[in-house]
Amino acid sequence: MALLEVEDLRVAFGASTAVDGVSFAVDEGKVVGLVGESGCGKSVTSLAVMGLLPKGRPAKGRKASQPVQAAASEPVGPAGGGLKAAAAVPQAAPATGRRSRRGGGADVSGRAAFDGVDLLSLAPAAMRRRRGRDLAMIFQDPLSSLNPVVPIGRQITEVLERHRGLKGDKAAKEAAHLLDRVGIPDPTRRLKEYPHQLSGGMRQRVLIAIAVACAPRLLIADEPTTALDVTIQAQILELLKDLVDTEGTALLMITHDLGVVAGLCDEVNVLYSGRVVESAPVRELFARPTHPYTIGLLGSIPRLDLGIHEPLTPIRGSIADVIRWKDGCAFAPRCDRVAEACVAGEPALRGDLHAHRCVRAEEIA
Amino acid sequence: MLRYTVKRLLQLSVALLGLSLLLFAWFKALPGGPENRLLPENATDQQREALRASLGLDDPVWVQYGEFLGRIVRFDFGSSLSSGRPVATELADRLPATIELSLAAMVIAVGIGIPLGYLAAKRRGTWLDFTAVSGSLLGTCIPIFFLAAMLKVVFAQELGLLPTAFRLSAGAQYTDVTGLRVLDGLITGEFDVAWDALLHLVLPAIALSSIPLAVIVRITRASVLDVVGEDYVRTADAKGLKPATIRGRHVMRNAMLPIATIIGLLLGSLFAGAVLTESVFAFGGIGSFVYQATTERDYPALMGFILVIAVFYVVINLIVDLSYGFLDPRVRVRK
Numbered sequence: 005m006a007l008l009e010v011e012d013l014r015v016a017f018g019a020s021t022a023v024d025g026v027s028f029a030v031d032e033g034k035v036v037g038l039v040g041e042s043g044c045g046k047s048v049t050s051l052a053v054m055g056l057l058p059k060g061r062p063a064k065g066r067k068a069s070q071p072v073q074a075a076a077s078e079p080v081g082p083a084g085g086g087l088k089a090a091a092a093v094p095q096a097a098p099a100t101g102r103r104s105r106r107g108g109g110a111d112v113s114g115r116a117a118f119d120g121v122d123l124l125s126l127a128p129a130a131m132r133r134r135r136g137r138d139l140a141m142i143f144q145d146p147l148s149s150l151n152p153v154v155p156i157g158r159q160i161t162e163v164l165e166r167h168r169g170l171k172g173d174k175a176a177k178e179a180a181h182l183l184d185r186v187g188i189p190d191p192t193r194r195l196k197e198y199p200h201q202l203s204g205g206m207r208q209r210v211l212i213a214i215a216v217a218c219a220p221r222l223l224i225a226d227e228p229t230t231a232l233d234v235t236i237q238a239q240i241l242e243l244l245k246d247l248v249d250t251e252g253t254a255l256l257m258i259t260h261d262l263g264v265v266a267g268l269c270d271e272v273n274v275l276y277s278g279r280v281v282e283s284a285p286v287r288e289l290f291a292r293p294t295h296p297y298t299i300g301l302l303g304s305i306p307r308l309d310l311g312i313h314e315p316l317t318p319i320r321g322s323i324a325d326v327i328r329w330k331d332g333c334a335f336a337p338r339c340d341r342v343a344e345a346c347v348a349g350e351p352a353l354r355g356d357l358h359a360h361r362c363v364r365a366e367e368i369a
Numbered sequence: 370m371l372r373y374t375v376k377r378l379l380q381l382s383v384a385l386l387g388l389s390l391l392l393f394a395w396f397k398a399l400p401g402g403p404e405n406r407l408l409p410e411n412a413t414d415q416q417r418e419a420l421r422a423s424l425g426l427d428d429p430v431w432v433q434y435g436e437f438l439g440r441i442v443r444f445d446f447g448s449s450l451s452s453g454r455p456v457a458t459e460l461a462d463r464l465p466a467t468i469e470l471s472l473a474a475m476v477i478a479v480g481i482g483i484p485l486g487y488l489a490a491k492r493r494g495t496w497l498d499f500t501a502v503s504g505s506l507l508g509t510c511i512p513i514f515f516l517a518a519m520l521k522v523v524f525a526q527e528l529g530l531l532p533t534a535f536r537l538s539a540g541a542q543y544t545d546v547t548g549l550r551v552l553d554g555l556i557t558g559e560f561d562v563a564w565d566a567l568l569h570l571v572l573p574a575i576a577l578s579s580i581p582l583a584v585i586v587r588i589t590r591a592s593v594l595d596v597v598g599e600d601y602v603r604t605a606d607a608k609g610l611k612p613a614t615i616r617g618r619h620v621m622r623n624a625m626l627p628i629a630t631i632i633g634l635l636l637g638s639l640f641a642g643a644v645l646t647e648s649v650f651a652f653g654g655i656g657s658f659v660y661q662a663t664t665e666r667d668y669p670a671l672m673g674f675i676l677v678i679a680v681f682y683v684v685i686n687l688i689v690d691l692s693y694g695f696l697d698p699r700v701r702v703r704k
Contacts, residue, residue, distance in 0.1 A: 056606055135609030143607075148600040153622050153697055162618070163608045198698040214608065 005120065007032045007254050008053070008139075008222055013114035015048050015057065022048040024278035024329060025114070030222065035248055035255040037265045037286070039301070040275035043323050046258045047144075048110075049275075050224045053256075054141050055123060055131040057110035118222065137167040139222040140215035145231045146207035150199040156210050157195030160217060167218045182213040186243060205236035209243070216247060223247070224256045229264065241268060262305055266290060274298050277326050277334035284358040294360040296339045296368065333362070341368055370694060377690050381683045388679050392672055393437050397430070399668065446673035451665045456673035459658060464677070465548025466536060467654035470647065471639040472549075473574035478581035479632060486589025487621070493594065501586055508583030513642065517576035517649035524572060532569050534651040541565055573650040577643060581635040588631045592624040599623070626697055633689030637682040 006029035015023040023045040030036045038046040051057050116123045118139060123131065143149040151159060160182060161175040170178055176195060183191035186209040199207055208228060215223055225244060229237035245268055248255050257269055265272055265286060273283040274297065282295040293299045300319035321338035328334070332347030339346065345363045353361045362368070408416060421427055425436060440446070446456035489501035525533040536550055537543065543562045546553045551570065554563025596602060597620055605619040647656030655674065662670035694700045 054607060056603060132609045132611070135607055137609060141607045143600060143604060145600055149604045151601040151605070151619050151623070152699060154618060155698075158618075162610060162614065166608065166610055166614075200699050211604070214604070 006030060007119060008256070009115070009117040010049070010053065011115040011117070013049060013052060013116060014112070015045070015052050016111045017109075021278055022110075023052065026273075026275070026278070026280055028273045028280065028283065030254045030256050032221070032254050033248070033252045034270045035257055035268050037269035037272040038256065038258045038275060039260065039262065039265055039272055041260055041323055044275040045278040046275050047226055050141065050226050050256065050258050052110070052112050053116045053123060054135060054139065054224060055126070055128075056141075057112060059109045133167075136163050136220075137218045138220055139224065140218070140220040142208075142211050142215045142223065142225040142228045144227040146204055146211055147199075147231065149211055150207055152199055155196050155198055156202070160195075160210070160214055163214055163217045178217075179213075182217055183210070185216075186210070186213045187239070188213075204232055205239065208232060208236075208240055212240070212243060212247075216251070216253070219251060220253065222254045222256065224258070226258045227260070229259075229261070244268065262301060274301070277323070277329070279329060279334070279361065280353060280359075281335065281362070282358075282360045288358050292358070294358070294365050294368070295335075295362045296341050297335045298360075299368075300338075373694055373700075374691060377687055381687055385679065385683055388676075389438055389441060390434070392675060393434050396437075396668070396672065397433075441676060446676070447669035449662070449670045450667045451661065451670070456669050459670065460655065460673055460677055463653065463655045463658050466652055467640060467643050467647070467656060469549040469551065470570065470573055470577060470643050470652060470654060471636060473551075473570050474577035474639055474643075475581060475632070475636055477574055477578040478585050478635070482582045482585030483589050483628065486586040487593050487616075487624075489586065489590045490593035490597065498590075501590070505583035505586040508579045508586075511579060513576060513579065514645045514649055516579055517573065517646050520572045520576050521649060531572050536566060536569050536653060537562070538565050538569075573646050573652055576649070577639060577646045580642070581632075581639060584631060584635060585628065588628055589624065592627050593620060596620050596624045622696070626693065629692050629696060630689055633685045633692075637678070637685050640678060640681055 008030040010029070011027045013023055013026045014021070026045065026049055028036065028038075038049060040046050048057070112124055114124065118134070123134070123139075126134070150156065157176060157179050160179040161170070164170040164175045164178055168178075179195055180191040183194055188194055188206060188209050194202070194206075199210075202210065208231075212228075223244075228244070229240050232240060241264060244255065244257075247253060255268075257264065259265060269286045271283065271285050272289050273280050274289075274295065275281065276295075276297050282289065282293070282298045284292075284294075289298065290302070293302055297319070300317075303317045304319060306316055319338055320340075325337040326334045327336060327347065330350045332349060333339070333342075333351045336342045336346045341364060343364060348363075351361050351363050353359050354365070408420060425433060428436075444457045446460075448454060449456050449459055452459065485501050489498040492498050521533055524530050532538065541562060543550065543559060543566075544553060544557045546556050550566035551563050554560060554566055601623075602615065602619050605615045610619075643652075643654055644656035644659055646652070647654045648660055651657070655677075658670065659674050661667070662674065
């Protein structure tokens, strides 16, 4: 049994569906990538697993398994507060990113079994005991993800205090050790410093130190390198790889960067418009991309071996050009290989180890 | 931190100097110089000239300003025209009552306003939020003297729950230490006096707290709403911290920054705004003195009052600035 098994996860913000039946699994000690462009639902997926989405109305609570479209009667916009993914989703209300007046809670359904326990149906207090201990998260923006008025030492020791019962000098010592572990020089002095006194790379290291403080079995990293310089990106990825290799931590890597995927992941799930469109072991995916979206993503990577005057090949259109999955392939409006069959109904995810959601896969290959 | 403090002090003394210049100009611009007030109406022009010379009113303006500055630095505002006593003494006698009243009002406003604003933010869109927001709108709309009079009529006169006026019951014996009666009672161990003073303080303090309470509720609500959407609050949540820890360490510590500023400004305005409340409850503070001085054109008294209020504002601003440095490490380090 996998450490984390996500089954048919659905997340809706009012009338707009951000995640539309996503399933994947993360094995112990493995690195699994969730890949896709902004708004495909990858961040929302990770927040749902962590239980960090603003709560929806209790009547349609977490265990509810009816289709999410049922919530369409309430005209709320997508939730704000960093849930950028909700903004560009198919049926998203025009009020992009604006907070709805009544909190704009998320309706979450499906299953996210961690070690056999469904995280989505856990009581909030029970989930709080697990968060930061069994599963931890590293966020995208190290500049805004640390509290500006609390010394970083305290921001580390509070996790140690909460989950490992360490206090005072013991906690400070362990915090210094953690900073040292993530490659911050002179850790004892750094403990007293505030986030604004550290560089972006340093702050991301601090966030990683916080995340690994209780040796979690699952680490979720939501675009941990997006806000950093390229050289720092490499260092941070190296650090994550090292942590996974030495501690045996499972890592769910959320990224839009296929370079990161190639260097780090064992398996990849490509998301488009709230659904998995292709999933495969990493080598297989790069060797035989099947879904036109994956092919497009790979084609749009700048290549060193092409002349500087060669134009890049982008995927045409934008993620806003979609049709609803039940009417056909959501990617069809942007697809170069689109045919009648593509919009004739809901495309199924086919295949086992290397699965894809394209009715014309065989013709394309 | 020391550098920051010194810098702030220098800036504040410049502000005070500017104020003294304004006051001096105002004083000069008043029609009919003091000689008309001091001499009988049938005085000759020669007598007037002589008095003007002896008062130094014929000296160059900058010399006069220098002397004026010298006097106010020594808290010498001259004598009140109506009572004949030195203005400084009059103010010193009445200041403690106003300070006590303002502080009591602020304790109410902060004690209720911050928790209420927090709850309104956390339960945004519920009846509680609606009540808090519309209540605070009402609070800023009701004129203070009306509210004070209504409180007095209902709770003191009709229901007889609390005293109608003054700072202590008639004939009460007390020992003066700080002039703040409740505090004095606690210091000297005269708890009956402290209790009596507290009862007399309740209604005026509630009346005076209405506006700051309303403002604090709104600022707190807005500030908390701002902060709970921040990424670092989500990080705190992702750590699995207890809700109380998230609230105290991560939300409120950041939300307090704008609230602290507003509290400082409000305290200054309370001090000046106590005039109306004090006159309704015959509280015997600076307010009734100023009211009298205004109606009788007692300029030295008014000038003394304005200066005291200005110094008060300036000191509070300094405290707010320093507390900002304490609350926000980013301010502390900035050169």
